[in-house]
Amino acid sequence: MLEMTQLANEKLKQYLDQNNLNSSVRVAAMNSCSGQSLVLSLDEKKSADTSIVKGEVELIIDQGLLAQLGSVTVDFIEQKSSGCGCGGQGGFSVQSANPLPKAEGSCGGSCSSCG
Secondary structure, three states, X not given: OEEEOXXXXXXXXXXXXXXXXXXXXXEEEEEEOOEEEXXXXXXXXXXXXXXXXXXXXXXXXXXXXXXHHOOEEEEEEOOOOOOOOOOOXXXXXXXXXXXXXXXXXXXXXXXXXXX
């Protein structure tokens, strides 16, 4: 099951409108410093994708990845200033029922993050 909260839908719509974009938003797995994580990107829908449409926003994900993850929820988390220098603007959160498979990080130990 693929889900998108109302707040995530509003923030995605706002982003697309502000940047004059007419695109689907893909949930994808990507290697990062701490292994694989779920990310959002702009992409076209493919035949192997599952999608949901809320308002004018289409969220897509590969059917195989969705089957592996069980269910996926896209949300937007609003944050207040945390004092770590990240701006406190909040951001998208992509959560799945099942964890992603373990994968080696891809940035050779030179990562930094807020936390």
